[in-house]
Amino acid sequence: MPLHRLDSLSAISAPEWDALVPTSHPFLRHAFLSALEDSGSLNPQSGWQPEHLLHYAHGTLQAALPSYRKWHSYGEYVFDHEWANACERAGIEYYPKLLTAVPFSPVSGPRLLAASAEQGRELLAALPGYLELEGLSSAHINFTDALADSALTEQAGWLQRLGCQFHWQNRGYRDFQDFLETLSSRKRKQMRKEREQVAAQGFTFEWLEGRQVSEAQWDFVYACYAHTYAVRRQTPYLTRAFFSLLAERMPEAIRVVLAKQGASPVAMAFSLLGGDSLYGRYWGCLAEFDRLHFETCFYQGMEYAIAHGIQRFDAGAQGEHKLIRGFEPVITRSWHYLRHPGLKAAVSDFLEREREGVLAYAEQARSALPYRQA
Incomplete structure (x- = not known):
């Protein structure tokens, strides 16, 4: 051939x-x-x-x-x-x-x-x-x-x-509380405590589709993404232009969640949606906050999947810490x-x-x- x-x-x-x-x-x-x-x-x-x-x-x-x-x-x-x-x-x-x-x-x-x-x-x-x-x-x-x-x-x-890897399966949960009810008592209390700790710091979360993200917000998304490499003294794989081009070419597949304190975003998670799966790809935060990573990268995605009838949440490679949060091998x-x-x-x-x-x-x-x- x-x-x-x-x-x-x-x-x-x-x-x-x-x-x-x-x-x-x-x-x-x-x-x-x-x-x-x-x-x-x-x-x-x-x-x-x-x-x-x-x-x-x-x-x-x-x-x-x-x-x-x-x-x-x-x-x-x-x-x-x-x-x-x-x-x-x-x-x-x-x-x-x-x-x-x-x-x-x-x-x-x-x-x-x-x-x-x-x-x-x-x-x-x-x-x-x-x-x-x-x-x-x-x-x-x-x-x-x-x-x-x-x-x-x-x-x-x-x-x-x-x-x-570790993926989370949505087994027809009505809401996040319905998912929590499937956990052991100790793990359920631990997960609730993590979410309460984040809420106590004044965080709110905003989900955006690709068409809703402004260029200024893409600047913020890229700054967060690049920061995850900068703290390890590495060069980011992706350029800033990638995010704008992707938003132009396939906005319907893009999901971004912004973590805000007041009106100001301080962290983000970037995902793609395809078929019955949500793929968490990139995360970043411009400062350190207790438990914010778990909320932004895991719990927000799980909650979004439940609300929109998405069957599977692939939050990325590695991470044994996903196990205790319900992500299965x-x-x-x-x-x-x-x-x-x-x-x-x-x-x-x-x-x-x-x-x-x-x-x-x-x-x-x-x-x-x-x-x-x-």
């Missing part, structure tokens, strides 16, 4: 690209990915070079892998730094590599975009040849959905890696194709042992959930 390389999404129309993207998943839409590129958040200097792989048949786009040529492993949330370090010690070139993922967003969803399962399988089958032709050490497909998992299982040479999957046979054998052995640890960790994490035992 001939693969066509696309170095910028601006070279393809949004309707043509989005025809392959499930409408319930905002992160693969042309609007989201092109906003990353056009805002300067992605470019060769950042170590993220767009390299989307397309397959056309009779002039019609049939399949696509939204991908990036990478010279490092930052911003991926499936950590392979030790694989790269081992290669460096052994004199093996690990970079550049090819990554199929949503940049800076550890959310599971479609990765193999195809008009049919057969077209998707054919594109995957052509990928090893493309890696060899381009001199790429490996291909990595992160946070896959069931469709991609099924197709990759059928392909030779791919290694599966498991991870664990969820297994995530990624897939890796390594051209060097020695590296592949070593990683395969590591992943087999890691898999056992991840599954045991997820099972153990369930014991920390706050729900009443049946």
Whole structure:
């Protein structure tokens, strides 16, 4: 199968690209990915070079892998730094590599975009040849959905890696109090106390959709987002322009909650809405306040999901502190194709042992959930 390389999404129309993207998943839409590129958040200097792989048949786009040529492993949330370090010690070139993922967003969803399962399988089958032709050490497909998992299982040479995140499920709760009633007495009191502590500091919360956010408010959102990196002496992945471009291109998917003391906002959480899921993405606060992070990033999102009949709240990667607030362990999957046979054998052995640890960790994490035992 001939693969066509696309170095910028601006070279393809949004309707043509989005025809392959499930409408319930905002992160693969042309609007989201092109906003990353056009805002300067992605470019060769950042170590993220767009390299989307397309397959056309009779002039019609049939399949696509939204991908990036990478010279490092930052911003991926499936950590392979030790694989790269081992290669460096052994004199093996690990970079550049090819990554199929949503940049800076550890959310599971479609990765193999195809008009049919057969077209998707054919594109995957052509990928090893493309890696060899381009001199790429490996291909990595992160946070896959069931469709991609099924197709990759059928392909030779791919290694599966498991991870664990924590998501909150809305089980038809009437309101937040209805959710609290499902918790053990001690956990219910603890959660109420946290919320009362925030309320006692005079905080109120305002939810805005993308069309309602002014440019001045976007300035504030970005200042909060950038501050989370500044305190760690890091450079933000996203530019200020990204937020304005996204608000222009897909405002209906954007949700921002502002935490205010009086009339002044002091913190924010930025989320995207897609299908039956709310995705909490970015948070920031310009000063430290007791328990404000938990309220803004977790409880506000849970309450919003209940009020709007949203089934699932994915508040981001990592964070065992989510467990005691009702977020349940969820297994995530990624897939890796390594051209060097020695590296592949070593990683395969590591992943087999890691898999056992991840599954045991997820099972153990369930014991920390706050729900009443049946």
